[in-house]
Amino acid sequence: xxxxxxxxxxxxxxxxxxxxxxxxxxxxxxxxxxxxxxxxxxxxxxxxxxxxxxxxxxxxxxxxxxxxxxxxxxxxxxxxxxxxxxxxxxxxxxxxxxxxxxxxxxxxxxxxxxxxxxxxxxxxxxxxxxxxxxxxxxxxxxxxxxxxx
Amino acid sequence: xxxxxxxxxxxxxxxxxxxxxxxxxxxxxxxxxxxxxxxxxxxxxxxxxxxxxxxxxxxxxxxxxxxxxxxxxxxxxxxxxxxxxxxxxxxxxxxxxxxxxxxxxxxxxxxxxxxxxxxxxxxxxxxxxxxxxxxxxxxxxxxxxxxxxxxxxxxxxxxxxxxxxxxxxxxxxxxxxxxxxxxxxxxxxxxxxxxxxxxxxxxxxxxxxxxxxxxxxxxxxxxxxxxxxxxxxxxxxxxxxxxxxxxxxxxxxxxxxxxxxxxxxxxxxxxxxxxxxxxxxxxxxxxxxxxxxxxxxxxxxxxxxxxxxxxxxxxxxxxxxxxxxxxxxxxxxxxxxxxxxxxxxxxxxxxxxxxxxxxxxxxxxxxxxxxxxxxxxxxxxxxxx
Numbered sequence: 001x002x003x004x005x006x007x008x009x010x011x012x013x014x015x016x017x018x019x020x021x022x023x024x025x026x027x028x029x030x031x032x033x034x035x036x037x038x039x040x041x042x043x044x045x046x047x048x049x050x051x052x053x054x055x056x057x058x059x060x061x062x063x064x065x066x067x068x069x070x071x072x073x074x075x076x077x078x079x080x081x082x083x084x085x086x087x088x089x090x091x092x093x094x095x096x097x098x099x100x101x102x103x104x105x106x107x108x109x110x111x112x113x114x115x116x117x118x119x120x121x122x123x124x125x126x127x128x129x130x131x132x133x134x135x136x137x138x139x140x141x142x143x144x145x146x147x148x149x
Numbered sequence: 150x151x152x153x154x155x156x157x158x159x160x161x162x163x164x165x166x167x168x169x170x171x172x173x174x175x176x177x178x179x180x181x182x183x184x185x186x187x188x189x190x191x192x193x194x195x196x197x198x199x200x201x202x203x204x205x206x207x208x209x210x211x212x213x214x215x216x217x218x219x220x221x222x223x224x225x226x227x228x229x230x231x232x233x234x235x236x237x238x239x240x241x242x243x244x245x246x247x248x249x250x251x252x253x254x255x256x257x258x259x260x261x262x263x264x265x266x267x268x269x270x271x272x273x274x275x276x277x278x279x280x281x282x283x284x285x286x287x288x289x290x291x292x293x294x295x296x297x298x299x300x301x302x303x304x305x306x307x308x309x310x311x312x313x314x315x316x317x318x319x320x321x322x323x324x325x326x327x328x329x330x331x332x333x334x335x336x337x338x339x340x341x342x343x344x345x346x347x348x349x350x351x352x353x354x355x356x357x358x359x360x361x362x363x364x365x366x367x368x369x370x371x372x373x374x375x376x377x378x379x380x381x382x383x384x385x386x387x388x389x390x391x392x393x394x395x396x397x398x399x400x401x402x403x404x405x406x407x408x409x410x411x412x413x414x415x416x417x418x419x420x421x422x423x424x425x426x427x428x429x430x431x432x433x434x435x436x437x438x439x440x441x442x443x444x445x446x447x448x449x450x451x452x453x454x455x456x457x458x459x460x461x462x463x464x465x466x467x468x469x470x471x472x473x474x475x476x477x478x479x480x481x482x483x484x485x486x487x488x489x490x491x492x493x494x495x496x497x498x499x500x501x502x503x504x505x506x507x508x509x510x511x512x513x514x515x516x517x518x519x520x521x522x523x524x525x526x527x528x529x530x531x532x533x534x
Contacts, residue, residue: 006274006289008281015281040403041282047395066402067301070350071293079287084347087288089297089402097405101283112287122304138285 004078007136014042017056022137027128028056029098040098061128062144063092066099068120082113086120090141103140105129112140119143153422154531156242157375157382160189160368161495166331166486170260170362175207177364178258179215185366186216190379191252198223198244198253198369200237202489204230207258223249229398231438231520232411234490235528239388241369251370257491258364283400292357292439294399295522296349299441302408303351308444308459310351314342315462316440316476317355317483322468324480326506331359332484356440358482365491367498383501386514386531387422391415392524399522411525412449412518419527420451423514427451430529431512432500433474434493437481442521443467447474450516450527469507478507493517494528501532 010019021028030042034051045052068088073080085103092098103112104120108129125144130137162184164170164177172180186193196218199209203226213221223244227233234257241253276284288294302308321337324330337355345354375382391414395404420426427450435446444458452474453461461473469475479485479496486492497517499505518527 004274006276006284008285009275009277012277012281041279041397067297067304069288069293069296069300070347071287071289072347072349075287076289079289084350085287087286087293087297089301097403099402101286101288101400101402103286122301133285136285140286 004076005133006076007134010136014044018042019136021056021058022130022139025130027059027061027139029059029092029094030054031057038095038098040100059092059094063090063126065089065104065120065122065124065126066091067122068104070117082111084117085113086115086117088120088141090126100139102138105131105140105142107142150247151422152242152246152385152388154384154386155246155372156369157372157384158238158367158498158530159370159375159378159380159382160185160187160191161366161498162186162188163365163492163495164363166329166361166363166488168360168362174205174258174260174364175211175215177260177362178205178207178212178256178366181258181364181366182212182216182254182256185254185368188380189368191368191370193217194219195252196254197221198241198250200224200240200244200253200255201226202230202233202237202257203228205258223253227526229520229524231436231490232523232525234494234519234526235388235517236390236519236526238367238369238385238494238528239390239526242385242388245369245371251374253369254366255369256364256366257489259488260362261360279397279400288400290349291399292352293349295439295441296352297402298407298522300351302441302444305408306456306459310343312444312459312462313356313440314339315467316437316443317342319467319472319475320437320477320481320483323475323478323507324484327479327485328506330480330485331361332480352439352441358438358487359484361486361488363486363488365488365495367494381502381533383498384531384533385528386424387419387529388526389415389418389422390524390526391418396524398524401522408445410445410449410521411523412446412521415525415527416450419529423529425514425529430514430516431474432478432509433476433516434478434481434497434518435476435516436490436493436518436520437477437483438487438490438520440483443476446518446521449521450518469509475507475509478505478509490519497528497530501530
């Protein structure tokens with residue numbers, strides 16, 4: 001079934017470094033080399049100062065759930081087979097306007113579609129984990145617990 | 150130069166609505182335009198302007214050849230799907246007002262009822278561009294994208310499913326008075342809404358628009374020429390478009406304020422070009438691919454303050470005949486037909502002509518909006534006095 005998941009084009013010129021970092025287990029964001037503004041999604045030009053120069057900053061991988069949905073059929077076949085499942089938007093600790101779409105998982109290896117949906121809550125603190133799907137490492141998120149890793 | 154009241158819609162036409170209609174999109178477009186020209190009493194050879202959605206399958210040359218149009222001296226198209234409707238009419242008005250053409254036609258033809266024709270079904274296994282940040286995580290459909298904003302909106306402002314139901318029920322009640330509406334003979338109760346299956350929580354089946362085959366068209370000409378037309382002119386009083394800063398269509402989660410959608414900047418320009426204020430408007434056709442778009446638009450266009458759209462819908466405020474602001478008086482995308490919002494424009498014209506099946510007699514103008522969440526557009530139509 002996994003070959004039917006939609007996966008990012010990891011050779012996309014603007015975002016390839018993000019997916020390379022994800023494969024190393026790092027959550028990164030593009031930062032303007034001129035004015036220091038972070039931006040997401042990655043793109044060629046800084047909207048604040050129009051610089052074409054940028055660097056990649058490693059984020060803490062921590063944030064909070066900004067919103068979430070539970071998707072039900074009709075869906076694409078691979079996703080329909082595992083519905084209902086959750087999708088979340090995470091606001092990062094470094095910059096609440098730098099947000100990532102992802103999924104809540106219950107352990108670093110647990111499938112996103114097995115998550116107990118009752119765990120979803122806006123504002124809940126989460127930390128990133130990376131899960132490999134057909135050679136691509138996708139950022140997903142676990143609830144922060146008291147025993148921090 | 151201002152285009153205020155310098156042009157008018159003098160003809161409207163549409164095909165039947167249905168699922169799996171046998172005609173091609175081009176054929177449907179030709180039928181709708183033909184009907185609109187007959188309604189206006191204008192001959193095809195007088196048409197010299199064409200404006201369409203960029204997603205249209207039937208191109209300008211085919212429209213012109215089939216309908217026997219004259220020499221076309223203005224043609225253009227507007228992008229971003231459901232945000233384009235009012236803009237096609239607005240561009241037609243600007244072209245007529247500035248002398249680029251004398252009679253312009255704007256239209257939308259669409260066959261989308263087959264599941265395989267939905268764009269989210271036609272993606273490859275590798276996705277690029279902005280989709281790479283959403284699709285791999287299962288955020289696949291427009292309803293998922295809007296549900297994400299809706300959940301946050303409910304969290305921030307305390308809006309409830311009852312508020313969303315108020316929108317769905319108002320549209321359905323209006324459709325139940327419109328014999329051309331898909332759901333003309335299908336009433337909807339609050340109990341049915343509340344027990345409906347989820348599509349993308351917090352949105353259920355009845356928060357989603359229809360998927361409809363059909364086509365609609367309008368004819369725009371100068372206010373002077375409109376005086377000789379068969380129908381009372383409906384003046385294009387004001388027009389606006391907007392792509393707000395840092396807009397990412399449908400998945401606008403990455404800007405500073407995702408709940409402040411394209412409607413806000415569109416409204417600012419629209420009201421600045423208008424003799425009317427939101428409190429003067431007694432009837433509106435608001436783009437309703439999903440019920441929460443109505444709440445966001447009520448705030449964006451200034452009918453209530455930010456965060457207050459949920460309570461605004463209470464007490465039948467959106468319902469004909471006694472509500473503060475009856476919306477989507479033909480049933481809208483939720484219950485009449487979903488043809489990318491173009492049916493809202495025709496209903497706005499019918500309101501100003503006095504031919505709506507839910508006629509609001511005391512409104513000097515009708516607001517019509519196009520898709521919220523995408524680069525959008527809006528019209529303020531004015532009644533002939």
